[in-house]
Amino acid sequence: MSDTLPQASSCCLDCAEPTVTAIPGPEAAAGAAGAAGTDGIDPFSFVDGGTTAVPALGALSAAIPLRDPQGSRWMAVGQEVYASPYGYFEVNSIPDDNSVVLLNSGDGTAYPANIDNTVDFADGTKIVPAGISGPAGTAGASGAPDTGTYIVQTSDAALPAAQALDTLATGLMKSTTGTGVVSIIAEGVADGNVAPVDQAAGMTAGQAVFATASGLESKVAATARTALGLGTLSVQNANTAAITGGAITGTTIAGSTGSFTTLAVSGAVSLSGALALIPTTLQTVAAANVIVPSGKVRVAGDGGAVVLTSTPTITPGAIDGQLCLVQGTHDTNTVQLQDDGSLAGSKLRLGAANRTLGAGDSVLLSWDATLGMWCEISFTALV
Numbered sequence: 001m002s003d004t005l006p007q008a009s010s011c012c013l014d015c016a017e018p019t020v021t022a023i024p025g026p027e028a029a030a031g032a033a034g035a036a037g038t039d040g041i042d043p044f045s046f047v048d049g050g051t052t053a054v055p056a057l058g059a060l061s062a063a064i065p066l067r068d069p070q071g072s073r074w075m076a077v078g079q080e081v082y083a084s085p086y087g088y089f090e091v092n093s094i095p096d097d098n099s100v101v102l103l104n105s106g107d108g109t110a111y112p113a114n115i116d117n118t119v120d121f122a123d124g125t126k127i128v129p130a131g132i133s134g135p136a137g138t139a140g141a142s143g144a145p146d147t148g149t150y151i152v153q154t155s156d157a158a159l160p161a162a163q164a165l166d167t168l169a170t171g172l173m174k175s176t177t178g179t180g181v182v183s184i185i186a187e188g189v190a191d192g193n194v195a196p197v198d199q200a201a202g203m204t205a206g207q208a209v210f211a212t213a214s215g216l217e218s219k220v221a222a223t224a225r226t227a228l229g230l231g232t233l234s235v236q237n238a239n240t241a242a243i244t245g246g247a248i249t250g251t252t253i254a255g256s257t258g259s260f261t262t263l264a265v266s267g268a269v270s271l272s273g274a275l276a277l278i279p280t281t282l283q284t285v286a287a288a289n290v291i292v293p294s295g296k297v298r299v300a301g302d303g304g305a306v307v308l309t310s311t312p313t314i315t316p317g318a319i320d321g322q323l324c325l326v327q328g329t330h331d332t333n334t335v336q337l338q339d340d341g342s343l344a345g346s347k348l349r350l351g352a353a354n355r356t357l358g359a360g361d362s363v364l365l366s367w368d369a370t371l372g373m374w375c376e377i378s379f380t381a382l383v
Contacts, residue, residue: 074129075100082130086121087114105133151182277325285335290315293324293367293374299357301333307354311345313337314374317367324365324374328357337363340373349375358382 075081079091081102088111089102106114110133144150150162163182165173171184172194187196197203201217208224209216219227225234233241277295285291286302291314314324328335335357339350349371355363360382365374 073097080105080130080132081127083121084126084128086119086125087111088130088133149180277323279327282329284333291326293317293322293365295323296325296327298327298329299335300328300330301335304332305334305336307336308338308346309343311343312347313343314347314365316347316372317369317374320367320369322367323377324367325362326357326365327360327362329359331358334358347373349373351376351379355379 073094075091075094077091077093081089081091083089083102088105090105092101092103094100104114104116105111106116146158147161148159150159152159152162152164154166155164156162165182168182169184171186173182174185175182186193196215198212198215198217201212201214203209203216203218207218207220209218210224210227231245233243236242279296279298280292280294282298282300283289283291284300284302285306285308287306287309289302289308290310290312291297291299291308293314314326317324326337337348337350337355337357338346339353340346340348342353348365349368350363355361355376357363358381361380363379364377366377367373368375
């Protein structure tokens with residue numbers, strides 16, 4: 001609170017004017033709302049329709065209020081306005097506050113969407129201020145020539161040199177080297193066609209692929225071998241393959257060595273290397289033993305000289321014409337063979353009643369299937 005002001009009678013000296021401080025009172029209640037302001041300007045409307053049509057791109061007059069409710073004129077000569085939906089216009093002149101002459105801004109290039117002046121504005125057409133058209137942009141790059149040999153889906157008169165795919169039959173496209181002309185390849189298994197996959201049989205990774213009447217399909221290994229006419233040789237190890245049937249005709253057998261269980265040759269045999277009769281393990285025989293034939297058989301008497309009495313003395317041959325060279329290996333433990341005339345059933349047709357084989361002595365025999373005999377070809381006795 002302020003101090004009490006001093007009385008003049010109590011002062012010894014003249015006092016200055018007192019300072020008065022105004023203290024605000026409590027805030028009063030809110031006043032009544034003010035009156036509504038004047039409505040703003042909506043896009044201006046023609047009072048009536050446009051004038052009679054004038055020549056294209058010429059002036060167009062219309063009755064229109066040019067002052068807003070506050071009395072300000074909103075349009076000026078040279079101003080650009082937009083009349084919806086007729087396009088852009090320039091204010092050409094303003095005869096008075098209720099009329100204006102508009103010049104169509106369209107000239108065939110600028111404002112191409114503008115109407116021409118053969119159309120009157122409708123009653124209530126909206127007109128608003130607008131900006132002028134900007135400068136023309138930089139021309140874009142030229143398009144592809146219309147004379148190019150393109151490939152299009154459907155024919156186009158603007159591209160007379162193009163090839164239209166809709167003129168081709170349904171199928172797979174093939175491009176021709178050098179020209180690029182597209183043609184159609186038919187589906188199927190005939191030559192020149194593209195074989196489709198047989199959807200019913202399907203394809204499985206790792207299986208062999210075959211062409212069938214229904215298209216391409218894969219087969220498991222066993223089925224594939226059967227389809228190709230392959231036998232058991234196709235699944236044998238290359239180092240242990242056994243040929244148990246068929247014939248080898250007109251084929252060079254590679255390698256420096258090889259062996260056959262039975263080799264039948266119907267034509268001439270030409271050898272450029274050595275021909276060897278492979279000897280078997282030494283056969284030590286007693287009188288009743290039977291010699292097992294091979295290319296070359298080495299024999300010795302069991303414990304001394306032996307005269308073979310076995311019938312047959314040598315196992316019969318496997319094929320007609322089979323050769324067997326029997327060779328002695330010991331001058332004491334000799335082996336004697338007896339002709340069938342000396343020992344019935346020996347099945348030996350010798351050049352003598354018997355042949356005694358000492359060390360290095362040999363007899364070359366050939367099996368005659370008709371006679372059922374081993375027939376002597378030659379006998380060699382070393383001195």
